[in-house]
Amino acid sequence: MRVLLVEDDADMAQTLKSSLTADDHEVDVANDGETGENMALAGGYDVIVLDRMLPKKQGVAIVRDLRGQGVSTPVLILSALHDEDHRVEGLNAGANDYLGKPFSTRELLARVRSLWHGRDRGPQTQLKVGDLEMDLLARTVRRDGKKLDLQPREFRLLEYLMRHSGQTVTRKMLLENVWDYHFDPQTNVIDVHISRLRSKIDRDFGQTLLHTVRGSGYRLEG
Amino acid sequence: MRPRLDSLLRTTTFRLALVQAGVVLSFVVLMLVYVYFATAGALIRDSDELANQEYATLERAYAEGGMRRLNQEVVERSARQGPFLYVLAESDGTVVTGDFQQLPATPGETPERISINFEQVDADGQPVRGRASGRIGRLLGGPILMVARDLADSEVLAARITRVLLTVAIVGVILSVISGLLAANQAARLAEGLSNTAREVMAGDLTRRAPVRGAGDEFDALAEAMNAMLDRLEQLMQTTRTAGDAIAHDLRSPLTRFRQKLEVALEAPPDSVADREALRKALDEADRLLDMFAAVLRLARVEAASNWKFERVDASAILQELYEFYEPAAEEQGRKLTASIQDGLVLKGDHGLFTQAVSNLIENALKYTTEGGNVEVRAVRRPDGRIEIDVLDDGPGVPPAERDRVLERFVRLESHRSSPGVGLGLSLVAAVARLHRGGLHLRDGLDNGGHKGLGAALVLPALAAR
Numbered sequence: 001m002r003v004l005l006v007e008d009d010a011d012m013a014q015t016l017k018s019s020l021t022a023d024d025h026e027v028d029v030a031n032d033g034e035t036g037e038n039m040a041l042a043g044g045y046d047v048i049v050l051d052r053m054l055p056k057k058q059g060v061a062i063v064r065d066l067r068g069q070g071v072s073t074p075v076l077i078l079s080a081l082h083d084e085d086h087r088v089e090g091l092n093a094g095a096n097d098y099l100g101k102p103f104s105t106r107e108l109l110a111r112v113r114s115l116w117h118g119r120d121r122g123p124q125t126q127l128k129v130g131d132l133e134m135d136l137l138a139r140t141v142r143r144d145g146k147k148l149d150l151q152p153r154e155f156r157l158l159e160y161l162m163r164h165s166g167q168t169v170t171r172k173m174l175l176e177n178v179w180d181y182h183f184d185p186q187t188n189v190i191d192v193h194i195s196r197l198r199s200k201i202d203r204d205f206g207q208t209l210l211h212t213v214r215g216s217g218y219r220l221e222g
Numbered sequence: 223m224r225p226r227l228d229s230l231l232r233t234t235t236f237r238l239a240l241v242q243a244g245v246v247l248s249f250v251v252l253m254l255v256y257v258y259f260a261t262a263g264a265l266i267r268d269s270d271e272l273a274n275q276e277y278a279t280l281e282r283a284y285a286e287g288g289m290r291r292l293n294q295e296v297v298e299r300s301a302r303q304g305p306f307l308y309v310l311a312e313s314d315g316t317v318v319t320g321d322f323q324q325l326p327a328t329p330g331e332t333p334e335r336i337s338i339n340f341e342q343v344d345a346d347g348q349p350v351r352g353r354a355s356g357r358i359g360r361l362l363g364g365p366i367l368m369v370a371r372d373l374a375d376s377e378v379l380a381a382r383i384t385r386v387l388l389t390v391a392i393v394g395v396i397l398s399v400i401s402g403l404l405a406a407n408q409a410a411r412l413a414e415g416l417s418n419t420a421r422e423v424m425a426g427d428l429t430r431r432a433p434v435r436g437a438g439d440e441f442d443a444l445a446e447a448m449n450a451m452l453d454r455l456e457q458l459m460q461t462t463r464t465a466g467d468a469i470a471h472d473l474r475s476p477l478t479r480f481r482q483k484l485e486v487a488l489e490a491p492p493d494s495v496a497d498r499e500a501l502r503k504a505l506d507e508a509d510r511l512l513d514m515f516a517a518v519l520r521l522a523r524v525e526a527a528s529n530w531k532f533e534r535v536d537a538s539a540i541l542q543e544l545y546e547f548y549e550p551a552a553e554e555q556g557r558k559l560t561a562s563i564q565d566g567l568v569l570k571g572d573h574g575l576f577t578q579a580v581s582n583l584i585e586n587a588l589k590y591t592t593e594g595g596n597v598e599v600r601a602v603r604r605p606d607g608r609i610e611i612d613v614l615d616d617g618p619g620v621p622p623a624e625r626d627r628v629l630e631r632f633v634r635l636e637s638h639r640s641s642p643g644v645g646l647g648l649s650l651v652a653a654v655a656r657l658h659r660g661g662l663h664l665r666d667g668l669d670n671g672g673h674k675g676l677g678a679a680l681v682l683p684a685l686a687a688r
Contacts, residue, residue, distance in 0.1 A: 083523060084574040102512050153546060179547060183578045186585055189551040196550055
């Protein structure tokens, strides 16, 4: 997919560009806010990755103006300021995701893909991955026709994984989106929740759906 | 250093003293005018009244006995020693008898008031200038009568009164200027004391304090407020210095290791397996450094306590969620995490910070509990209305003497040096508690066969029940 990267630090821009290119994206780089906004307005991008602090025009202002002009391209803001209120400000301005610096390259790649895939799925009532089915209205989960008994939090965890099926989701993404926690637990809490969920949806069935992506996170795939 | 006059003249108190002197002066002038008219003026009016009565008496004598009787009366009366002066004249103005050779004025149709200046010869033959006032008029049939009263006595009295009043006015103004100067001088000296203290503190002596005289006035209040501010400043400086030392120490070690690993990898012959291992370790060190920076920044932000927007926070729900979040991992690691959380605990605060503070306590307890250990989370509304959240463990505990110290930044007990973490977890909880006008207290925790683990009590004010 085509990614617009707006980042003023040349070193950082080069590193991110090569990582994104290696992940099969076509990347254009803008070095300041104004150039970035003009390139975004010209269109043709699938995802915009925007640094928050930029020369000429700040990231948050760019997103606000792009949204004001009807540009709905998914935007990911990168920022060294990632306290709760900064994050909320960025999301309120119209950004789709907010990633605090420092971040791992894998985290960035997972989020860029997730933004692209999640861009225009309307409201759904049914999710399906392989023979795993989720009914969002009845709040039931079946695999191979057999009803599975999930706790509310397990249901939300599985829902998020199913909505992002085929993509890698990181532990941080799960923490933020399933628990709404914005800190890093120092223990392997997420892994234990995943392994409990896995024991419910995978153990008694032949094919494994919930995969561990080493060094990155997890992927649900049929 | 003595305050110089020009700086004194600029002080607020001196300007107030000048205003005060002006008010005193105007008051004295008004009083002077009033007293003058009330005394000297009244004396002259009384004198006029007496002259009018005398005139009326003579008018009656003329009505009863005609010109002869009047002439006789005037001659008799003017011969007497007294304050009255008389002149009787024919209708054409020719003086018949009296104290003057000529009429001092020509009367009109009706009797009128007259004021005259004259010269007399006193008992010693000295000429004396005098002033008199009285009445002059034409009697029925033509003769002119004037009766005036010498004002010498009244004027002497009035002059004396005026002199006394002027003296009082001058003394009053001088006194008010002097008292103003004294007050200005006093205020200037007190202000000078305060600014000297401020200058000395700025020069680097943080132990200096403004003098408090014990007078209990507003200058003492100002000095006390300034001293309280200096106490806080000194404390903050101390904290910053300690934190700075600790940061320097704690950051230098991982940075040194980081550098060393890269250096060793570079100097060794290329070996992809060893190189990758060195890179992985360097990455770990970098992550550790970044975590430390993030923790320091977060703590600084909480402590700056500037613009947090507090909202209604459902503490019971957050605690229950945190319990459910950590319970599986605890069980996996062979620890038993239990919770007893009272329903309906609500506070006013920051959702994210509160969540993080409690998660720090739970992680801390889990980290220092050995396998097979217990961690218990309790939350209740206390009788005093505050919310108390206890996180108790049966780990090794912290000796009572060291409990205050572990709440300081970067402090980890020697026995814990090897475990992960940067020693900021509890500092952050304490800072979050302070931000919410509460506190973090360390106590004995759960009993563990003879010794006590650690109990952390986070006490926060509850939001009044709706």
